[in-house]
Amino acid sequence: DSDSSAPKxxxxxxxxxxxxxxxxxxxxxxxxAFDGGGNHRRLSYFYWPMDVExxxxxxxxxxxxxxxxxxxxxxxGTLTTIIGTNFIGDGDPEQADLxxxxxxxxxxxxxxxxxxxxxxxxxxLSAGWHTFKFRTWDPATDLxxxxxxxxxxxxxxxxxxxxxxxxxxxxxxxMDSEENLYFI
Numbered sequence: 297d298s299d300s301s302a303p304k305x306x307x308x309x310x311x312x313x314x315x316x317x318x319x320x321x322x323x324x325x326x327x328x329a330f331d332g333g334g335n336h337r338r339l340s341y342f343y344w345p346m347d348v349e350x351x352x353x354x355x356x357x358x359x360x361x362x363x364x365x366x367x368x369x370x371x372x373g374t375l376t377t378i379i380g381t382n383f384i385g386d387g388d389p390e391q392a393d394l395x396x397x398x399x400x401x402x403x404x405x406x407x408x409x410x411x412x413x414x415x416x417x418x419x420x421l422s423a424g425w426h427t428f429k430f431r432t433w434d435p436a437t438d439l440x441x442x443x444x445x446x447x448x449x450x451x452x453x454x455x456x457x458x459x460x461x462x463x464x465x466x467x468x469x470x471m472d473s474e475e476n477l478y479f480i
Contacts, residue, residue, distance in 0.1 A: 307336045307373075322348070322358060322369070330363045336373045346410050347468070353414035354435060359422070364406040366422050366433070378433055379422060379440055380406045386427040387442070393431065398441030401433050411468040415475065423469050423479065430469070
């Protein structure tokens with residue numbers, strides 16, 4: 297039995313793919329906010345979305361810079377936060393994301409996520425501007441683990457092992473066909 301007094305929310309139509317047409321794929325115009333998630337992508341609020349990752353290896357991902365969250369577009373078009381809390385920070389309070397298997401993504405505080413890419417096995421790699429770390433998210437377990445980074449600074453290059461290395465202000469990352477990572 298549905299409540300007939302509840303207002304019906306209509307999802308805006310997708311655009312007709314006509315050359316020269318610009319359409320909003322996600323977000324609401326003119327509002328910088330966070331709505332808690334669970335809404336359709338075209339009815340959701342963002343605060344400076346930095347990147348959208350479309351990949352054959354997983355659902356679209358939106359890095360929501362100033363909401364300090366990484367958000368997944370579900371099959372039905374709704375958004376779910378997969379990494380991030382309502383607090384700015386660098387990891388979970390116990391720092392358990394530094395050791396495998398990691399912690400649930402919604403317990404990990406972020407500080408300005410910038411980019412995300414999928415490995416061919418479906419694991420997501422997320423870069424963070426002010427956390428100076430690459431974190432992985434496993435969609436099978438929802439666990440997040442720090443793959444690389446210990447804080448601001450610079451150390452290690454020329455083929456050295458990346459474990460425990462430092463790097464500052466990670467903006468974007470790409471992967472080649474051999475799964476080597478390149479970042480700026």
